[in-house]
Amino acid sequence: SVILGCILVFSAYKVALQEVDEILDTQMKYLAERTAEHPLKTVSSKFDFHKTYHEEDLFIDIWAYKDQAHLSHHLHLLVPPVEQAGFYSHKTAQGIVRTYVLPLKDYQIQVSQQERVREAFAWELAGSMFIPYLIILPFAIFALAAIIRRGLKPIDDFKNELKERDSEELTPIEVHDYPQELLPTIDEMNRLFERISKAQNEQKQFIADAAHELRIPVTALNLQTKILLSQFPEHESLQNLSKGLARIQHLVTQLLALAKQDVTLSMVEPTGYFQLNDVALNCVEQLVNLAMQKEIDLGFVRNEPIEMHSIEPTVHSIIFNLIDNAIKYTPHQGVINISVYTDQDHYA
Secondary structure (H helix, E strand, O other), rough: OOHHHHHHHHHHHHHHHHHHHHHHHHHHHHHHHHHHHHOOOOOOOOOOOOOOOOOOOOEEEEHHHOOOOOOOOOOOOOOOOOOOOOOEEEEEEEEEEEEEEEOOOOOOEEEEHHHHHHHHHHHHHHHHHHHHHHHHHHHHHHHHHHHHHHHEEEEEEEHHHHHHOOOOOOOOOOOOOOOOHHHHEEEEEEEHHHHHHHHHHHHHHHHHHHHHHHHHHHHHHHHHHHHHHHHHHOHHHHHHHHHHHHHHHHHHHHHHHHHHHHHHOOOOOOOEEEHHHHHHHHHHHHHHHHHOOOEEEEEEEEEOOOOOOHHHHHHHHHHHHHHHHHHOOOOOOOOOEEEEEEOOOOOO
8 A cells, every 4th residue: 555655665764874874973073083184284174055965975174272173163064073983963054963072182073964965865775675675565565466366266266166156056165176264164064055956855844744744635625515515505614614614725735736736846947038928828729718707808908029038837736826826716707917028127
């Protein structure tokens, strides 16, 4: 990030400034000591305000204690007499100046340099240190992205495999195509698939068993009721009982059809393309006689051609049950309108 980059550059600058101070301080001390080895005479440095100074530029001043030159220097560059040699920082007309002072018997030698020169040199060093990194950075990011993409590819493959699975597909996921890190997750998911499959099979078996167990007694009760109705056709309670048994028998028939459909699906019946409007028309043709018995007006309001990809027998069973229930619960001489079309979201 930008903030991290700024922190790194500033840290590099502080390190470079520390190194620059150490090197230039050593140079200033060495220059002052070498100067003291020769015969001394008064020297006054000159400062040009129009010139840009660099790290190699130093100001050398030699003044005699008897002259008291430090009191009259126009730039206030000279340090008052000191007893021990050392480095001093003080403000002058040139800004903050770092000075090495070497006191002698009659003279004081001082070598000075502007602090801003050192700071500029340190920034320059810090910038030059980061130029190679800036050149390498795009290639490093590209390589890192490739490594991350390659490392995450098994996860993407795993995600795509789950995405492409059908809602009824609960077979175990093959583990030999994935790295060791994903195996615990895949094992847990396979165990989850196994539990869901077991629960679904138990549910389907219960529905099938219940439908078969109810079919015979309900059929017998319905038959006995019809016999009684033939003897007492005007008996209102028997008529209500017959209607209730007819609904129960229809429910049992639907449960048997559902159980049979589950068996068919478990055999992995292939899906295919078919015309949904043709399926709806076929269901109407099969149930039109039942609608005529109740004098129900059964017909299409819209019947647009729609191509669908699914299991055709299953869709046929669903539409047939919908129309069949509509006929059963529509009053005598009622109207049932059927529409087959796609909406603005392309849903049929």
